[in-house]
Amino acid sequence: xxxxxxxxxxxxxxxxxxxxxxxxxxxxxxxxxxxxxxxxxxxxxxxxxxxxxxxxxxxxxxxxxxxxxxxxxxxxxxxxxxxxxxxxxxxxxxxxxxxxxxxxxx
Numbered sequence: 001x002x003x004x005x006x007x008x009x010x011x012x013x014x015x016x017x018x019x020x021x022x023x024x025x026x027x028x029x030x031x032x033x034x035x036x037x038x039x040x041x042x043x044x045x046x047x048x049x050x051x052x053x054x055x056x057x058x059x060x061x062x063x064x065x066x067x068x069x070x071x072x073x074x075x076x077x078x079x080x081x082x083x084x085x086x087x088x089x090x091x092x093x094x095x096x097x098x099x100x101x102x103x104x105x106x
């Protein structure tokens with residue numbers, strides 16, 4: 001599971017098949033059960049050895065409301081990666097998701 005901070009720039013790193021993925025435009029679609037799909041078209045950067053990165057700026061992450069999203073990374077209609085992203089509130093100082101609320105509400 002990947003994590004990003006709300007309202008802050010976040011760089012996502014992916015391990016991708018180099019025979020399919022290439023530097024250039026890619027679409028990151030974030031799906032939530034309670035809201036519509038958010039799609040961001042961003043530049044995919046090759047870090048070498050099959051690793052790529054994609055940056056979301058603060059205006060992108062400010063649009064996120066739910067704590068968990070499923071994601072699909074595509075390029076030219078080809079699915080590159082799927083998984084989950086956890087949204088962290090920007091004021092958390094230790095970089096970890098605060099599970100206290102989950103425990104209090106259960």
